Amino acid sequence: MTELAANARVSTLSALKSPNFRLYFVGQLVSVSGTWMQNVAEGYLVFKLTQSELWLGLVACAAGLPLIFLAPVAGTIVDRVPRRKLMMFTQTAQMILAFISAYLTFSDKIQVAHIVVLAFCLGITNALDAPARQTFVVEMVGRDDLQSGIALNSILNSASRVLGPTAAGLALVQFGPAWCFLINGLSFLAVLISLFFMDVPYAIKYVAGTPPLKLMREGFEFARRHEVVAPLLLLTAGVGLFTVPIIRLFPAYAELVLHSPTDGYALVSAAQGVGSILGGILVGWLSHRLGRGRVIGVSIILGAISTVLFAYQSNMALSAFMCTLTGVFLILEVVDINTLLQAVVPDGYRGRVLSLYTLTFLGLAPFSSVALGALATWLGTSEAIGIYGILGGVMGLAVIFRWRSVVRQR
Structure with a gap:
């Protein structure tokens, strides 16, 4: 039994006892909400400039390309340097990129090529930032409250996906996308201030002296041979390939299926965010009663069904409801995968394994987004989303049947 299983009764909110985590939570809530504002505005702007689902996928691909090549290197960096200082560097770089986007849009110089280049630069920073943030959670709260820290981090990201798109919808209608980029740039000040003032009470010893x-190589071998880590990373790859890319198609879905390019886009984005918050709240309770492995298996099946039903909803209310369900099952699956990974990975491998998690979750999605965009152009938006929903369910079930021990994980 893992240490987390033994502490399964720990409250979802217990990590908030830590002053450092509270400071981090508030700063990240502001900053990530700003990031989601920019994501919504960027998708809206790309589709407005090109009227092409394929370009939505190409911009996503540009953001993911650095993750593919840099994730293994990023893992070694995360294991060798202080995570707090690394995050201050990456967050500052992302703030500068947001201000550049704002300037180009305010001055009417923005072209889709600019967006592609800026997305590529953002991907470089994310290759370092994502595994550093994952590792930083345990440094703030320790192992006893790790389960709570991961769940709250998920709730934070999910709440941001409600606040950000909602604010973006209002800003897009009233002011335009440039203001979304500017607000995102300013929002990074919140997380930079929180990182500057916090302590790191459970700092992980840095790996030193090893080439x-x-x-x-050690990180790859550990992940490949571990009976739990390997299938969990494959399940994450399924999410990255067939679930996350669908979010990139929301602008096209809103215009071509819901016939509401601004309000519809903000609605489905916020609906999935609401579902994600519900999933984050429910994950601890469900996992304690059913076991994390079973929650993962059930979420794969129900997530695939809800995605297919969402794909063909032209009614905005029904679309929002089904999108909410996809958010619930996505977070139930991802949080339990992340929690199980962090429970079994030794501290010395944490940065490297979580960089592989970042690679499978975020790095694969942009390339699959290109395929999804091409499929939508060829067959239609609803058909493409439906096919991806089915493929995600099939891949997830294939991994579960191959490594049945995953379902037994508590």
Whole structure:
């Protein structure tokens, strides 16, 4: 039994006892909400400039390309340097990129090529930032409250997906996308201030004296041979390939299926965010009663069904409801995968394994987004989303049947 299983009764809110985590939570809530404002505005602007689902996928691909090549290297960096200082660097870089986007849009110089380049630069920073943030959670709250920290981090991201798109919808209608970029740039000040003032009470000892290439090989070998880590990373790859890319198609879905390019886009984005918050709230209770492995298995099946039903809803209310369900099952699956990973991975491998998690979750999605955009152009938006929903369910079930021990994980 894992340490987290033994502490399964720990409250979802217990990590908030830590002053450092409270500071981090507030700063990240502001900053990530700003990031989602920019994501919504960026998708709206790309589709407005090109009227092409394929371009939506290409911009996503540009953001993911650095993750593919840099994730293994990023893992060794995360294991070798202080995570707090690394995050201050990456967050500052992302703030500068947001201000550049705002300037180009305010001055009417913005072209889709600019968006592609800026997305690529953002992907470089995310390759370092994402595994650093995942590792930083345990440094703030310790292992006893790790389950709570991961769940609250998920709720934070989910709440941001409600606040950000809602604010973006209002800003797009009233002011335009440039203001979304500017507000996002300013929002990074919140997280930078929180990181500057916090302590790190459970800092993980940095790996020193080992050549980087050896560290990379050791990380790959550990992940490949571990009976729990390997299938969990494959399940995450399924999410990255067939679930996350659908979000990139929301602008086209809103215009072509819901016939509401601004309000519809903000509605489905916010609906999935609401579902994600519900999933974050329910995950601890369900996992304690059913076991994390069973929750993952059930979420794969119900998530695929709700995605297919969402794909063909032209009524905005029904579409929002089905999108909410996809958010619930997505977060139930992802939080339990993340929690199980962090429970079994030793501290010395944490950065490298979580960089592989970032690669499978975020790095694969943009390339699959290109395929999804091409499929939508060829067959139609609803058909493409429906096919991806089915493929995601099939891949997830294939991994579960191959490694049945995953379902037994508590």
